[in-house]
Amino acid sequence: MLTPETKIAIYRMMYLAQQWEMQLLRFLDDGQVSGFYHAGRGHEALEVASMMAVRTDDYLLYDHRGCAHMIAKGMSMVELYGDFLGNDKGSTTGLGAGIVHIADPAHGVLGQSGTLGGGHVLAAGAALSIKIRKTDQVAVNFFGDGAANRGTFHEGANVAGAWKLPMIYILQNNGWAISTPQARVTAVEHFSERAAGYGMVGVTIDGMDPWLVYETMAEAVERARTGGGATLIEGMVNRQRGHYEGDPMTYRPDEEIAAAKALDPVPATRQRLVDEGVLDDGALTELETEVLAEVQAAAAEAQTGTLPGRERLDQGVYA
Amino acid sequence: MLTPETKIAIYRMMYLAQQWEMQLLRFLDDGQVSGFYHAGRGHEALEVASMMAVRTDDYLLYDHRGCAHMIAKGMSMVELYGDFLGNDKGSTTGLGAGIVHIADPAHGVLGQSGTLGGGHVLAAGAALSIKIRKTDQVAVNFFGDGAANRGTFHEGANVAGAWKLPMIYILQNNGWAISTPQARVTAVEHFSERAAGYGMVGVTIDGMDPWLVYETMAEAVERARTGGGATLIEGMVNRQRGHYEGDPMTYRPDEEIAAAKALDPVPATRQRLVDEGVLDDGALTELETEVLAEVQAAAAEAQTGTLPGRERLDQGVYA
Amino acid sequence: MSTTSPVAPATGQAPVRRISYSRAINEAMAEEMERDERVFVMGQDVGAFGGVFGLTRNLYKRFGADRVIDTPISETFLVGGGVGAALTGLRPIVELQYADFLWNAGDEVIGKMSKWRYMHGSLFTVPMVLRLPEGAAGGAGPEHSTCPEAALLPATGTYIVIPSTPYDAKGLLKSAIRDDNPVAFFEHKGMYGLKGEVPEEEYTIPLGQADIKRAGSDVTVIAWGRLVHRALEAAELAAAEGIDVEVLDPRGLRPLDVEAITRTIEKTGRVVITHEAGRTGGAGAEIAAIIAETCLTSLEAPIRRVCGIETPIPQSLHLEQFIIPTADDLFQAIKETAAF
Amino acid sequence: MSTTSPVAPATGQAPVRRISYSRAINEAMAEEMERDERVFVMGQDVGAFGGVFGLTRNLYKRFGADRVIDTPISETFLVGGGVGAALTGLRPIVELQYADFLWNAGDEVIGKMSKWRYMHGSLFTVPMVLRLPEGAAGGAGPEHSTCPEAALLPATGTYIVIPSTPYDAKGLLKSAIRDDNPVAFFEHKGMYGLKGEVPEEEYTIPLGQADIKRAGSDVTVIAWGRLVHRALEAAELAAAEGIDVEVLDPRGLRPLDVEAITRTIEKTGRVVITHEAGRTGGAGAEIAAIIAETCLTSLEAPIRRVCGIETPIPQSLHLEQFIIPTADDLFQAIKETAAF
Numbered sequence A, B: 001m002l003t004p005e006t007k008i009a010i011y012r013m014m015y016l017a018q019q020w021e022m023q024l025l026r027f028l029d030d031g032q033v034s035g036f037y038h039a040g041r042g043h044e045a046l047e048v049a050s051m052m053a054v055r056t057d058d059y060l061l062y063d064h065r066g067c068a069h070m071i072a073k074g075m076s077m078v079e080l081y082g083d084f085l086g087n088d089k090g091s092t093t094g095l096g097a098g099i100v101h102i103a104d105p106a107h108g109v110l111g112q113s114g115t116l117g118g119g120h121v122l123a124a125g126a127a128l129s130i131k132i133r134k135t136d137q138v139a140v141n142f143f144g145d146g147a148a149n150r151g152t153f154h155e156g157a158n159v160a161g162a163w164k165l166p167m168i169y170i171l172q173n174n175g176w177a178i179s180t181p182q183a184r185v186t187a188v189e190h191f192s193e194r195a196a197g198y199g200m201v202g203v204t205i206d207g208m209d210p211w212l213v214y215e216t217m218a219e220a221v222e223r224a225r226t227g228g229g230a231t232l233i234e235g236m237v238n239r240q241r242g243h244y245e246g247d248p249m250t251y252r253p254d255e256e257i258a259a260a261k262a263l264d265p266v267p268a269t270r271q272r273l274v275d276e277g278v279l280d281d282g283a284l285t286e287l288e289t290e291v292l293a294e295v296q297a298a299a300a301e302a303q304t305g306t307l308p309g310r311e312r313l314d315q316g317v318y319a
Numbered sequence C, D: 001m002s003t004t005s006p007v008a009p010a011t012g013q014a015p016v017r018r019i020s021y022s023r024a025i026n027e028a029m030a031e032e033m034e035r036d037e038r039v040f041v042m043g044q045d046v047g048a049f050g051g052v053f054g055l056t057r058n059l060y061k062r063f064g065a066d067r068v069i070d071t072p073i074s075e076t077f078l079v080g081g082g083v084g085a086a087l088t089g090l091r092p093i094v095e096l097q098y099a100d101f102l103w104n105a106g107d108e109v110i111g112k113m114s115k116w117r118y119m120h121g122s123l124f125t126v127p128m129v130l131r132l133p134e135g136a137a138g139g140a141g142p143e144h145s146t147c148p149e150a151a152l153l154p155a156t157g158t159y160i161v162i163p164s165t166p167y168d169a170k171g172l173l174k175s176a177i178r179d180d181n182p183v184a185f186f187e188h189k190g191m192y193g194l195k196g197e198v199p200e201e202e203y204t205i206p207l208g209q210a211d212i213k214r215a216g217s218d219v220t221v222i223a224w225g226r227l228v229h230r231a232l233e234a235a236e237l238a239a240a241e242g243i244d245v246e247v248l249d250p251r252g253l254r255p256l257d258v259e260a261i262t263r264t265i266e267k268t269g270r271v272v273i274t275h276e277a278g279r280t281g282g283a284g285a286e287i288a289a290i291i292a293e294t295c296l297t298s299l300e301a302p303i304r305r306v307c308g309i310e311t312p313i314p315q316s317l318h319l320e321q322f323i324i325p326t327a328d329d330l331f332q333a334i335k336e337t338a339a340f
């Protein structure tokens, strides 16, 4: 249920995820971050509000777009920073380094397939496992409009539908796969049109509206927990930044980028709290100050980590 | 257009394909055939009538279920027998041997992927090639309800829809993948429900009705040739025999098998020609006698072939 | 890795029962499913039908539809879904209908099953067994007849097990199922009917221990899977000419028992490596390279590889017979190596 | 196979222009598309964007959307669709964004591209080039950094080409595009910026000819791709200690220039084989095995393999630096081999 408390919690988490990422971008600018980063600016409402509607023991296969889903799922900001800094404060204590290979079994964060779309079938396997073990968990798989066209989606979605698995596919449709617009490589406007063909419920929603995301997700989770089967939620979102940090974005008209930025879900949600009378500006500023302090503390803590030595390389290959 | 001549030609080809297969089964019983055979009894109307609606220069990726599609596409019966006998009369002059690896470039028969569903993407590539070369050919890909759940279908169908390729997917839905009934592994009743999600036209038809198959196919071909894009035709058919010759069929109730046999499209089509006044029994018997003689002549000719020697093994690996 | 030590087939005692290679595999699965309720089986037609080669016979009746699962023709789900289930508390046995189909799930095998643990900071285990019926038998053609075990050599993280007898098959499969690492388990289809001694009592065989299938002092033949039996035949032919052949069966490729290989080379100084897969890029190359690195000075003759044909495997049964090394091919290589 | 003979970079004449490895590849594609209208390019972001590594820059502008095609993230279509196009009169150049993604299309690469011709009685040709950006560079992690060339060794039917210089890249790619067989073309991402002499005039290099990148008499280093450069550095270090190193670059694995390998071994009697991929199951094993079979008696020291780490490649840039053999690692191996 979307209580005022939940609304506040969602906004708090969205703001936190955004600030967390801004600090990460500073680390990046300073050359402290290993590898690539695909900023999640614009995707916060969808990633956060959906993850606020699940439990700690539910499973998450996240995608590469930002870290808001992992943060909202309960992962420690310190561990996340540590992963990007590649040090022993990270969830993978320096071995993974960065998005793609963050994980947190205690919060149900199962990891990510760097070959996009690998998660479609892994998540279905996790959902099958739930069914076999007869728990009431759910498995959630995030992916983009690009990864939606991998064949693994077909194979995962088919069993999810056929076996009524407790599976939720969350498609973050930002209209772009790197430089490739959806319409160039896909006939349909909405991927949710594909859900019925698998016996799944499919919906397309405004992924910038966190209240709607939360309610849609809560319904899907309820359905999954009670044996009603799988759901595909397509959230329409905007990628505010480049595909990765450093992307020249030559392929994208300036107006489109400007329009995307104007739709920033973080300030929009803030305004909504004020408009709906849930919190006033003063209270929000206080909350934000608190969040900022948490983010800064996490960043500071993560920086105290140590880079792993060469000897770490062949540790833990086998159980 | 479904003229009386076309109707006769379709029946003639169905009868021929059936008789061709009956003789093949005798070769099999005699132990002359290499490898496995998946009889096509029950699928003749769909395979034949659809292939009578295309041209010689159109492309065909057939499936493993019988040979009626290849025969109707114009392949020589002698070559087909030769392929099963594994001798130099075969299309692959003894190297392929049997279904899976028959081919005939002159009749557009591009071959088959033994890993089922491999054809979904190959055919899409052939269709893309047609589009790039700006001819008015079409590419046809046959497959079963089982192979419909391979991820390759998703990847092939997606580009076929997005790029409006001259592609026709023919799904032979006999309800079984070896011992596995469709409903155990698929939520939807009709795979044609998946077509819209790719921007393809999708139809489910009675695949035992050759007139309907022909007309549906003619429409799809016309659409493909004129830039209207791809079609998925799901023909509901019956597998009369085991998955392969020798299959104990323990999994299938006797009544179901009996029901399937009762629906044999070959005699049913014959009766229809009589009922519609297209040909009388005498003329049909004459036609059948002629066909039988052709089949026997082909069988005899194929048996004069020679098995390839060991030296053949490393010939033709590279162009 | 399993720590139970191997139980040698009893000798000079009450006769040990003889069962087929496929029955041995079936028993291993049934016993482990009985022992550990987290173990389940999935694959195409593995349910009531009992598997296209009959390997899962009766499991469905005994353990029910929740633990013996018929899947669609979706190999990326089979392997990737197996990984997902393994990450979340279960111990899947996934049967691919043919080993060749691992390519249909190439990324799931190489990139997910093998790497998931390591690339996520060793936070997970992936206790799954991928059963892979391999080899040329019955004219199944280029896409249903290969022995692709070498493909997994670079896939650190996954063990590679290849039993050559019913006894080894049962003992190794039980260890594989109990192991917390992913195991690719290659079963040669041409051996499913092969009978051999398998005790009634429970036993396991640790992964990664080579087995000397025949002791000898003149020439070593390193063989696995179905070719062990051809090597043993060739050894008899050689014995008749006074050449004493040792047949070493590594019983898999990872963990690889390098010590056993070194020992036999130091003993005989001459080696023929054989496998059904084609020579180029086959696992014989890796073993040859290890020998050339670690015991070159013990070698008294060039290393010989006697392998399957390099081309795709022809569909024709008639041609198929020519592709696999015969006992006679091996005997010739043994003779030449001995005479060098 | 191409019959044009190689044009060595002009020496002692007018200076030859220097261009990057990526530009050389780009030029090869542009020239061949100009020459033969059946040649087209497809891949993710290869259109107006010019490819994620910039390899297809300007091709879209020059040849249009029909011949430079942006595809969805659908690797089975990329490779399988390439085969379908190749069977029907075109000559596709398919770019995978990372070589590792060949596993996503494992069956299309191994089972379709490589086998289609042979398994259909040689009735077709499959003239396609699969461009595969490989190798560790920039912390791209375990699924975007491997050098999986050995995986294709058993895939008879497909040629395997691996250029180490801009000159080789251009000449070999042109031959690959003209060849009627499928070619897997591995480009090391870490070399895209590397500059070298490439003449203005057209030339091609036949597939399957090794190149001696440095002549020497004491120890042979067999290296390909990026490691050729580390081998050359190591040779300089060795030269300073009086060891004369020959660096042989096979420039690919199929056709493999076995004669050139034999020749250098007969000359030096000592060999170090190096590659970026892990040792186990790497292509160095095949080369070592060939040497141990064909010129064992010429060997005066054990074969040495100096290879990348065996584990999946860590995502961390910090750890990534440790995984690839350095010039110094090679120098040590050379010294020990020379001293044996």
Ligand SMILES: Cc1ncc(C[n+]2csc(CCOP(=O)(O)OP(=O)(O)O)c2C)c(N)n1
Binding pocket: A038, A065, A114, A115, A116, A117, A143, A144, A145, A146, A147, A148, A172, A174, A176, A177, A178, A239, A243, D044, D073, D075, D097, D101, D104
């Ligand atoms: C199988 C695979 N193919 C290609 C890539 C390279 N790649 C990384 S991100 C990306 C685009 C993804 O687009 P989308 O799924 O829409 O997610 P977004 O980046 O828009 O959030 C591509 C092609 C990959 N990682 N995996």
Ligand SMILES: Cc1ncc(C[n+]2csc(CCOP(=O)(O)OP(=O)(O)O)c2C)c(N)n1
Binding pocket: B038, B064, B065, B114, B115, B116, B117, B143, B144, B145, B146, B147, B148, B172, B174, B176, B177, B178, B239, B243, C044, C073, C075, C097, C101, C104
């Ligand atoms: C990728 C792949 N997986 C599994 C098989 C084994 N196999 C051969 S036929 C078959 C069933 C096919 O069912 P369907 O597609 O419905 O065709 P039908 O036999 O009913 O005509 C299976 C599972 C295969 N050949 N390829």
Ligand SMILES: [Mg+2]
Binding pocket: A144, A145, A146, A172, A173, A174, A175, A176, A177, A178
């Ligand atoms: Mg996107």
Ligand SMILES: [Mg+2]
Binding pocket: B144, B145, B146, B172, B173, B174, B175, B176, B177, B178
């Ligand atoms: Mg079927």
